[in-house]
Amino acid sequence: MPLVIAKEISDARSLCESARPGGKRVAFVPTMGALHEGHLRLVDAARESGGFVAVSIFVNPIQFGPGEDFDRYPRDLDGDASKLRARGVDLVFAPLASAMFPDEARTKVSVSEITQGLCGAFRKGHFDGVATIVTKLFNIIGPCAAVFGRKDYQQLQVVKRLVADLDMPVEVVGVPTVREADGLALSSRNAYLSVEERQRGLSISRGLSSAHALFRSGERSSRALRLAVSELVEKNADGVDYITVADPDSLTECPLSDDVGARALIAVAARFGRTRLIDNTVLGEDAPPIGFGEGR
Amino acid sequence: MPLVIAKEISDARSLCESARPGGKRVAFVPTMGALHEGHLRLVDAARESGGFVAVSIFVNPIQFGPGEDFDRYPRDLDGDASKLRARGVDLVFAPLASAMFPDEARTKVSVSEITQGLCGAFRKGHFDGVATIVTKLFNIIGPCAAVFGRKDYQQLQVVKRLVADLDMPVEVVGVPTVREADGLALSSRNAYLSVEERQRGLSISRGLSSAHALFRSGERSSRALRLAVSELVEKNADGVDYITVADPDSLTECPLSDDVGARALIAVAARFGRTRLIDNTVLGEDAPPIGFGEGR
Numbered sequence: 001m002p003l004v005i006a007k008e009i010s011d012a013r014s015l016c017e018s019a020r021p022g023g024k025r026v027a028f029v030p031t032m033g034a035l036h037e038g039h040l041r042l043v044d045a046a047r048e049s050g051g052f053v054a055v056s057i058f059v060n061p062i063q064f065g066p067g068e069d070f071d072r073y074p075r076d077l078d079g080d081a082s083k084l085r086a087r088g089v090d091l092v093f094a095p096l097a098s099a100m101f102p103d104e105a106r107t108k109v110s111v112s113e114i115t116q117g118l119c120g121a122f123r124k125g126h127f128d129g130v131a132t133i134v135t136k137l138f139n140i141i142g143p144c145a146a147v148f149g150r151k152d153y154q155q156l157q158v159v160k161r162l163v164a165d166l167d168m169p170v171e172v173v174g175v176p177t178v179r180e181a182d183g184l185a186l187s188s189r190n191a192y193l194s195v196e197e198r199q200r201g202l203s204i205s206r207g208l209s210s211a212h213a214l215f216r217s218g219e220r221s222s223r224a225l226r227l228a229v230s231e232l233v234e235k236n237a238d239g240v241d242y243i244t245v246a247d248p249d250s251l252t253e254c255p256l257s258d259d260v261g262a263r264a265l266i267a268v269a270a271r272f273g274r275t276r277l278i279d280n281t282v283l284g285e286d287a288p289p290i291g292f293g294e295g296r
Numbered sequence: 297m298p299l300v301i302a303k304e305i306s307d308a309r310s311l312c313e314s315a316r317p318g319g320k321r322v323a324f325v326p327t328m329g330a331l332h333e334g335h336l337r338l339v340d341a342a343r344e345s346g347g348f349v350a351v352s353i354f355v356n357p358i359q360f361g362p363g364e365d366f367d368r369y370p371r372d373l374d375g376d377a378s379k380l381r382a383r384g385v386d387l388v389f390a391p392l393a394s395a396m397f398p399d400e401a402r403t404k405v406s407v408s409e410i411t412q413g414l415c416g417a418f419r420k421g422h423f424d425g426v427a428t429i430v431t432k433l434f435n436i437i438g439p440c441a442a443v444f445g446r447k448d449y450q451q452l453q454v455v456k457r458l459v460a461d462l463d464m465p466v467e468v469v470g471v472p473t474v475r476e477a478d479g480l481a482l483s484s485r486n487a488y489l490s491v492e493e494r495q496r497g498l499s500i501s502r503g504l505s506s507a508h509a510l511f512r513s514g515e516r517s518s519r520a521l522r523l524a525v526s527e528l529v530e531k532n533a534d535g536v537d538y539i540t541v542a543d544p545d546s547l548t549e550c551p552l553s554d555d556v557g558a559r560a561l562i563a564v565a566a567r568f569g570r571t572r573l574i575d576n577t578v579l580g581e582d583a584p585p586i587g588f589g590e591g592r
Contacts, residue, residue: 009463106408107427107461113402131403132462135431139463165403166428167305167435 003085005077005092009100009140012093016054016141019090024051028143030134033057033094034074034188035083038178042147043087045175049145054091055084056137061097063129069274074191093141100136109135111158111165114251118154118267119278122241130155131162138163138170146170151177151185153267153280157251176286177279179205183290185279197272203236204229204268205289207243208281211266212288222264223256225283229266237270244268248282299381301373301388305396305436308389312350312437315386320347324439326430329353329390330370330484331379334474338443339383341471345441350387351380352433357393359425370487389437396432405431407454407461410547414450414563415574418537426451427458434459434466442466447473447481449563449576453547472582473575475501479586481575493568499532500525500564501585503539504577507562508584518560519552521579525562533566540564544578 006012016026027046031039035057046053057080064070077094084092108128114120115127138146148156156174163170178186183205184198193201207229214228222245230243245254248265260283267280281289302308312322323342327335331353342349353376360366373390380388404424410416411423434442444452452470459466474482479501480494489497503525510524518541526539541550544561556579563576577585 013463013465105461106410107458108406108408109403109462110406111403136461136463139465142465161400162403165401165432166405167309167432169309169435169438 001090003081003089003092005081005094007094007096007099009095012054012091012095013140013142015091016052016143019052020142025049025144026052026054026142027145027147028137028141029053029055029147030137031055031057032059032073032188033080034076034191035080036178036186036188036190038149038151038186040083040087041178042149042175043084043089045173046145046147047088049147049171049173052091053089054093054141054143055089056093056095056141058093058095058097058100058133058137060100060129060133062101062132063126065123065125068123069189069192072192074188093137100133108132109162109166111161114154114157114161117246117251117253118242118244119269120154122269127155127158130158134159134162135166135168138168143170145173147173147175149177150174150286151187151279153265153282154251157249177289179289183209185277185289187277189275189277192275193272197275200236201272201275201277203232204270204277204279207232208266208268208279209288209290212281212283212286215264215283220259222254222258222260225260225264225266226256229268233268233270237272239271241269241271241276242267243270248285297386299377299385299388301377301390303390303392303395305391308350308387308391309436309438311387312348312439315348316438321345321440322348322350322438324433324437324442325349325351326433326442326444327351327353328355328369328484329376330372330487331376332474332482332484332486334445334447334482336379336383337474338445338471339380339385341469342441342443343384345443345467345469348387349385350389350437350439351385352389352391352437354389354391354393354396354429354433356396356425356429358397358428359422361419361421364419365485365488368488370484389433396429404428405458405462407457410450410453410457413542413547413549414538414540415565416450418565423451423454426454430455430458431462431464434464439466441469443469443471445473446470446582447483447575449561450547453545473585475585479505481573481585483573485571485573488571489568493571496532497568497571497573499528500566500573500575503528504562504564504575505584505586508577508579508582511560511579516555518550518554518556521556521560521562522552525564529564529566533568535567537565537567537572538563539566544581
């Protein structure tokens with residue numbers, strides 16, 4: 001079936017509805033476009049989990065704060081469509097902001113607590129914007145399954161909470177972060193980086209890999225595990241929003257004086273030039289970003 | 297088909313899902329139980345608009361504020377089920393509060409602006425509770441149409457805003473208020489009234505009828521139309537929360553110094569003993585609560 005690009009909400013809705021009666025499951029990948037291999041792995045996961053694959057491309061204005069990069073966020077609908085066509089996607093939903101957020105709209109979906117730490121502490125209103133757009137997109141597409149990357153780890157947990165709390169009939173699937181050969185997590189924002197900034201940006205994945213090596217050697221001190229990351233990142237970044245050790249499910253911060261359990265999230269947000277990069281790993285669960293021993 | 301009573305979310309969901317493939321539309325009436333003829337008219341409207349009729353009975357804790365009547369709100373599941381069975385309902389969904397709001401839930405749906413005046417000004421958080429439970433119930437039941445009474449006029453408008461803003465694939469149907477022969481709007485809370493309080497409570501429907509008579513005679517002054525209601529209600533009530541003239545769509549208050557347009561909402565909330573009654577009418581659209589001339 002050829003790729004269909006729908007700009008209208010009603011078109012996207014009826015295409016997904018007409019896929020369903022044939023017994024086809026609809027699987028959905030919400031994106032902001034500027035697609036890279038990380039997004040395409042989400043598409044692959046969607047194709048495995050369902051028959052009809054819908055991808056949205058929408059740079060959601062309400063999840064950007066004032067002074068953030070909404071205006072310069074990369075946009076390339078034609079290039080994105082080619083990549084998705086090659087990956088067997090059925091529907092691209094690329095609405096206008098004016099259709100998604102008409103002037104008269106007044107409804108907000110918000111998730112508390114799990115949104116307070118990590119990126120939520122630095123991007124006020126960001127997760128309200130995420131929760132609201134995800135709710136709208138799910139109501140338009142009506143998916144059985146929706147696929148999100150684990151690079152936006154907090155976002156994935158927020159969406160899981162949202163779906164459970166509002167009884168949405170959607171299975172939320174998290175897919176491992178895709179990285180360059182040298183460990184850099186793929187991100188649409190990597191396009192902003194100069195060669196020199198990119199080199200310094202590798203400190204994050206190297207730091208996370210060091211923490212894995214320490215954890216594997218038996219280290220459980222929250223402070224020591226965090227230090228493995230911070231000593232590399234703080235030396236290389238132009239600013240650090242957070243380097244946090246937390247429970248991977250509740251996102252509750254693990255005090256530096258405590259030991260971590262069998263699984264521990266380490267999440268990082270740091271700036272390189274004007275570009276803010278995020279990354280994370282779950283010790284005791286994920287593979288390290290780069291092989292053991294390469295971490296330093 | 298016999299009436300099924302489902303207490304579990306998963307049972308309600310799968311019963312509604314299994315109704316759909318046969319091409320049946322699911323129509324839904326959310327209630328807090330203690331059903332009266334007003335609710336049953338909603339059921340009748342649901343039966344007209346869809347094949348499979350689901351009714352929820354849930355006294356929603358999060359739409360009651362501190363000091364409100366959550367604990368003493370009337371509950372009668374057996375009586376309600378008999379009435380619904382006689383009216384041809386297919387499914388009653390009567391969940392436990394602990395299933396709808398487990399301890400770990402953290403998600404809220406809120407609608408701004410239209411929720412600020414009228415009952416929203418006196419019942420802080422009430423419409424967040426309404427918007428959240430309606431979103432959850434729609435996600436469980438998956439209705440094509442949902443039916444609400446016009447007695448809770450602001451609630452109906454909030455639900456319409458919510459459904460439009462979040463792109464829910466649900467038609468929202470409003471049904472006229474059902475009244476006793478003497479004009480009293482049916483309400484589960486009427487059961488709280490003493491004979492004497494009930495008599496004084498008639499001042500609301502009489503006042504609204506007077507406003508209709510004035511409007512029909514050509515009066516357009518917001519102040520004069522409001523006065524027709526307030527002079528009766530203020531004399532009879534033990535307290536008045538509001539008597540408001542407003543635009544029937546936006547719920548924006550019409551200043552007393554202005555004239556109203558071709559349609560005007562007059563909405564009232566007042567207390568009789570410990571019981572808070574609400575009522576409303578849309579001049580230029582609704583029939584008067586009681587015949588012309590009886591209003592005084």
